[in-house]
Amino acid sequence: MELLPPKSKGILIGAIYRPPGDNGFVSKLELALSKVDPGSEVFILGDMNIDFGKPDSPLMSSYKGVLDLFSFSQIISKPTRVTSTPISTIDHILTNVGDLIQNSGD
Numbered sequence: 001m002e003l004l005p006p007k008s009k010g011i012l013i014g015a016i017y018r019p020p021g022d023n024g025f026v027s028k029l030e031l032a033l034s035k036v037d038p039g040s041e042v043f044i045l046g047d048m049n050i051d052f053g054k055p056d057s058p059l060m061s062s063y064k065g066v067l068d069l070f071s072f073s074q075i076i077s078k079p080t081r082v083t084s085t086p087i088s089t090i091d092h093i094l095t096n097v098g099d100l101i102q103n104s105g106d
Helices: 025-034 056-070
Strands: 011-016 041-047 093-096
Touching: 025 056
Parallel strands: 011 041
Antiparallel strands: 041 093
16 A cells, blocks of 8 residues: 655555465565665565564575665564464564654564
8 A cells, every 4th residue: 555645755555464384475575675666665564474583594584684685674573472382573564764663562
């Protein structure tokens, strides 16, 4: 979705769900981000099913590589899934204007 506030540039907002085991997700995300106008403000919210609390996994490494390539940051820092077994940060908010964020609910 694109929001067009008066007298300002547009803001792109997207939603993503990555099913567990979707091994093509990172390349699909890279393709989608490559089509975004570099001057756009972008927010992507989603259930990525990639635990940001496990930085050493190969999936996380390639995911973070794509985010870095397009100057995106993931702004949720506290766990979003808390159960009796795993505690994880699998729900993310990605943005290329992280410096404008004052509070991300963490």
